[in-house]
Amino acid sequence: MTRQRALVYIHFAAVLFGLTGVFGELIQASATVITLGRAAFAVVALAGFARAQRRPLFSALTPAQLFILIVAGCLLAAHWVTFFISVKTGGIAIATLGFASFPAFITLLEGVLFRERVRLAEWSLLGLVTAGLVLVTPSFNFADQGTVGLAWGILSGLSFALLALTNRRSAAGLDPMQVACWQNIVVVLAMLPFATSQLPALPALDWLWLGLLGVFCTGLSHYLFVSSLTRLNARSAGLVIALEPVYAIAFAWLLFAQQPTLRMAAGAALIVAAIVWSGLRKATH
Numbered sequence: 001m002t003r004q005r006a007l008v009y010i011h012f013a014a015v016l017f018g019l020t021g022v023f024g025e026l027i028q029a030s031a032t033v034i035t036l037g038r039a040a041f042a043v044v045a046l047a048g049f050a051r052a053q054r055r056p057l058f059s060a061l062t063p064a065q066l067f068i069l070i071v072a073g074c075l076l077a078a079h080w081v082t083f084f085i086s087v088k089t090g091g092i093a094i095a096t097l098g099f100a101s102f103p104a105f106i107t108l109l110e111g112v113l114f115r116e117r118v119r120l121a122e123w124s125l126l127g128l129v130t131a132g133l134v135l136v137t138p139s140f141n142f143a144d145q146g147t148v149g150l151a152w153g154i155l156s157g158l159s160f161a162l163l164a165l166t167n168r169r170s171a172a173g174l175d176p177m178q179v180a181c182w183q184n185i186v187v188v189l190a191m192l193p194f195a196t197s198q199l200p201a202l203p204a205l206d207w208l209w210l211g212l213l214g215v216f217c218t219g220l221s222h223y224l225f226v227s228s229l230t231r232l233n234a235r236s237a238g239l240v241i242a243l244e245p246v247y248a249i250a251f252a253w254l255l256f257a258q259q260p261t262l263r264m265a266a267g268a269a270l271i272v273a274a275i276v277w278s279g280l281r282k283a284t285h
Contacts, residue, residue: 003232005231007236010224012224019248021248022248023209032191032194033191035084039184042180042215042222046180046222049177049219061182072163073187076184076186079160080156082152082155082156083152086098090153091146091258092258094146096245099154099156099160101132101153102160102161103125103274105161106278125277125278131270132274135266136150177223177226
């Protein structure tokens with residue numbers, strides 16, 4: 001693969017990630033049903049991509065690895081459920097920007113859980129994210145649906161940060177496609193008790209949106225992201241993926257007339273800057 005193709009792959013992956021909230025808005029089902037459907041279709045897609053590349057998805061796992069994948073899968077389920085609740089409550093832009101607070105949570109959790117020293121630059125990153133979230137907050141009143149949606153989005157960012165730290169500490173040495181497939185299987189199993197009774201009433205159009213969400217925004221996007229890393233370094237990939245909130249806000253504006261205010265745009269700029277800064281720092285350490 002050439003570097004140019006890898007750049008196309010990573011940009012397309014960022015666009016697909018940005019479309020996730022759009023499908024959350026389109027699908028009329030609950031957050032648990034969306035999460036179940038997304039994961040189920042993603043498992044099929046990931047298995048197909050792995051088979052095409054002759055990558056083993058179901059090689060033997062140690063009990064410790066299996067336990068960690070189960071924990072990570074539960075965290076992934078929590079991340080998706082809270083994100084889609086945020087979309088339903090506050091809109092696509094609010095949900096995406098709330099989720100984008102995850103670098104701040106990673107920095108805090110590294111200090112609390114792993115006793116890693118939080119440096120001045122990382123406190124500055126926390127300040128950027130906090131200032132961005134203050135600007136994005138519609139009002140400081142939980143009677144406002146936008147504020148409630150942002151709170152769910154921030155919970156989504158927290159659960160994603162826990163997932164990222166779990167993967168960083170414990171999934172080393174495993175094939176990324178294998179990790180993604182197993183985690184999605186766990187999501188399916190975790191959501192079945194909460195979503196099964198709702199499936200018979202799901203409209204045909206919602207099944208279509210779920211299929212597109214699972215196959216393209218989850219399976220294909222992960223495949224493109226992993227493939228691009230064979231030619232791109234972590235810094236380049238992180239800079240492109242940082243555009244996800246920008247794409248999400250643009251899609252929300254174009255497709256649903258969810259026009260961001262100047263205050264929200266300023267907050268988004270601060271949060272995206274924090275994501276870029278975080279990616280640059282990780283790539284040089």
